[in-house]
Amino acid sequence: MSEKKICVRNVSKVFGPHPERALKLLADGADKEEILEKTGQAVGLADTSFDVYEGEILVIMGLSGSGKSTLIRCLNLLNRPTAGSITIDGEELTTAGQDQLLRIRQSKFGMVFQHFALFPHRTVQQNAAYGLEIQHMEAAVRAEKARDALKLVGLEGWEDSYPRQLSGGMQQRVGLARALAVDPDILLMDEAFSALDPLIRRDMQHELISLQARMQKTIVFITHDLDEALKIGDRIILMKDGRIVQIGTPEDILENPSNRYVEKFVEDVDKSKVLTIASIMGRAKVVAYPKDGPRTALHKMRDEGISSIFVVDRDYTFRGLLTADRAAEAVEHHRKPIDEFYERDIQAVKPDDPVNTLFPIMAETAKPVPVVDEDGKLQGVVVRGNLLAGLAEGGSNR
Amino acid sequence: MNLSIPAFPLEDIIEAVIAFLTDNFAFITKGVSDVLETGINLLQDGLEFLPPWLVILVLVFLAWRLADRRVAIMTLFGLLLIWNLRLWNATIDTLILVIFSTGIAIIIGIPLGITAALSPGFNRIVMPILDFMQTMPAFVYLIPAIPFFGLGPVSAIFSTVIFAMPPSIRLTCFGIQQVPGDLVEAADAFGSTRKQKLFKLQLPLATPTIMAGVNQTIMLSLSMVVIAAMIGAKGLGGEVWKAIQRLQPGKGFVAGIGVVIVAMILDRITQKIGRGNSCE
Numbered sequence A: 001m002s003e004k005k006i007c008v009r010n011v012s013k014v015f016g017p018h019p020e021r022a023l024k025l026l027a028d029g030a031d032k033e034e035i036l037e038k039t040g041q042a043v044g045l046a047d048t049s050f051d052v053y054e055g056e057i058l059v060i061m062g063l064s065g066s067g068k069s070t071l072i073r074c075l076n077l078l079n080r081p082t083a084g085s086i087t088i089d090g091e092e093l094t095t096a097g098q099d100q101l102l103r104i105r106q107s108k109f110g111m112v113f114q115h116f117a118l119f120p121h122r123t124v125q126q127n128a129a130y131g132l133e134i135q136h137m138e139a140a141v142r143a144e145k146a147r148d149a150l151k152l153v154g155l156e157g158w159e160d161s162y163p164r165q166l167s168g169g170m171q172q173r174v175g176l177a178r179a180l181a182v183d184p185d186i187l188l189m190d191e192a193f194s195a196l197d198p199l200i201r202r203d204m205q206h207e208l209i210s211l212q213a214r215m216q217k218t219i220v221f222i223t224h225d226l227d228e229a230l231k232i233g234d235r236i237i238l239m240k241d242g243r244i245v246q247i248g249t250p251e252d253i254l255e256n257p258s259n260r261y262v263e264k265f266v267e268d269v270d271k272s273k274v275l276t277i278a279s280i281m282g283r284a285k286v287v288a289y290p291k292d293g294p295r296t297a298l299h300k301m302r303d304e305g306i307s308s309i310f311v312v313d314r315d316y317t318f319r320g321l322l323t324a325d326r327a328a329e330a331v332e333h334h335r336k337p338i339d340e341f342y343e344r345d346i347q348a349v350k351p352d353d354p355v356n357t358l359f360p361i362m363a364e365t366a367k368p369v370p371v372v373d374e375d376g377k378l379q380g381v382v383v384r385g386n387l388l389a390g391l392a393e394g395g396s397n398r
Numbered sequence B: 001m002n003l004s005i006p007a008f009p010l011e012d013i014i015e016a017v018i019a020f021l022t023d024n025f026a027f028i029t030k031g032v033s034d035v036l037e038t039g040i041n042l043l044q045d046g047l048e049f050l051p052p053w054l055v056i057l058v059l060v061f062l063a064w065r066l067a068d069r070r071v072a073i074m075t076l077f078g079l080l081l082i083w084n085l086r087l088w089n090a091t092i093d094t095l096i097l098v099i100f101s102t103g104i105a106i107i108i109g110i111p112l113g114i115t116a117a118l119s120p121g122f123n124r125i126v127m128p129i130l131d132f133m134q135t136m137p138a139f140v141y142l143i144p145a146i147p148f149f150g151l152g153p154v155s156a157i158f159s160t161v162i163f164a165m166p167p168s169i170r171l172t173c174f175g176i177q178q179v180p181g182d183l184v185e186a187a188d189a190f191g192s193t194r195k196q197k198l199f200k201l202q203l204p205l206a207t208p209t210i211m212a213g214v215n216q217t218i219m220l221s222l223s224m225v226v227i228a229a230m231i232g233a234k235g236l237g238g239e240v241w242k243a244i245q246r247l248q249p250g251k252g253f254v255a256g257i258g259v260v261i262v263a264m265i266l267d268r269i270t271q272k273i274g275r276g277n278s279c280e
């Protein structure tokens, strides 16, 4: 793992004028509800500790009210922790003076908000330039940097519009550009995509991942959506009632949910989002026909760069699979149609089958698996690559 | 029925305080008053010396630039009517008093409103005082003005400022407080100082509300300036006052119409400025 960028140690946040008693109860292991009852104070965070590593996307996930926003807002001291320590690049935040705090916010952080929080009286360009303006950067330089940031998020040509003239997705791009323009080390994103509709949301997720590949920021990303967490996160923190319940990679979380709460989260995903084969299969780009000669079949394979080809009738009724080896053999023996050379007992799957029917088949063979419908017609193909990509995507055709 | 408990000597106390203040400070306020009065008189005389059509043209042009063509046309006909009704000099006197009073009220009121919005402690102190200032009958302010500033326009301006300032304070405060919290937070997240937040975010977004306050202040100034004729302010109020004393209803109404015209012109212009500055 790379360098630790942010260290959070035993941070608690109690909302209310007299947190001492609540803190004491917390230390004794009382939970949020109990403390609210006894002291009237709301616990936002209870004794949380974790690290953020340089260059990673750390996703914080949990139900609404679990303390995600409180946590991310503690990182730049929009919320002042009631107890505990936060260091950024070794610099302690909780004891920082006002000037130091402003400097850290200006130089280290960019923040993106759920409801965009764009400044309505400023143009897109002026919004993007806000952080730089705060730092008293020269007008010409900041205009250029803001324009670069807008270009990065695909908003070229919208500089002089006002936020309310833009769609939600575009507004959030402005929000992202505003954060990126200051070239921060750390991006804080609080449910940044939650207010967007699903298609736009997926675009933004992809864009964030590709931006991250280029820019290597450290990103703390909040979501209440496991799907999004799995797609974006290098590591995931799961929160409940102000406490961290599990920290781990997406695989850890899926495979070893640490308790019932996490399990339920994961189950929800499985139940609501059963992937069907149709959602991950690819198109069979070329096929061979039983009357084709072996040279034709080989040629088709070579053109597509594949080592085997499905054989179908003219009406796409599935027949079997011809491998390049067998085709070469046929050429050698000067046999004309490939009829006798292709394999006929190929295991096919149906488009509506769940993806996990593929696992045992894929474990047996490296060959492509045909997807064939009720009428025996070839619908598509699954190779290992489709399966993995499909799982990672959560099924893009869903 | 007679109360056996003696009256609390509130009257005496207030008079003692005012007497103390006049004894010790009136020479200063009188001095200020003299200078101001000279200035105001000069300005009034100067404007009245100019041909009315020239002043009308300038005012119409201003109305056109600050507001729009409709307001400019209204200004033109309104002022022509005033000229025709022989109210020109009285109107100029009134306008100048209103401009002075409003100017002072805004210069004091807006910073107070900003402070009240940003400091909860100050807010708790100021709001009850504003309630007091607004509900106290306007005439009462005229009485203490005289020992400090003497009869004349400065006393009128003083009591007008006190009477007309509260909406500027209140609406400035309200305008800043209603800037959405998540925007303020966004500004904070980027490391804005208090001053940067104020000038780059809060004031621009509060401008329409602040202008609504300024508009109210102007309207209140105008109504108070008329009342202030009782302590020797000239102008349209003076005409009304004279008409009351001589029981001349026609003359009274004509002067009243002059006040209405001035009010409409000032109201439309400031409303337009408020909307023009709102977030585009």
Ligand SMILES: Nc1ncnc2c1ncn2[C@@H]1O[C@H](COP(=O)(O)OP(=O)(O)O)[C@@H](O)[C@H]1O
Binding pocket: A015, A016, A042, A043, A044, A062, A063, A064, A065, A066, A067, A068, A069, A070, A071
């Ligand atoms: N300013 C506040 N004052 C009082 N309680 C708060 C405040 N902000 C958050 N809380 C409480 O802290 C808890 C966590 O809230 P939050 O961090 O916003 O959750 P999430 O972002 O996960 O939905 C909630 O119970 C909420 O009521």
Ligand SMILES: [Mg+2]
Binding pocket: A068, A069, A070, A191
């Ligand atoms: Mg939240």
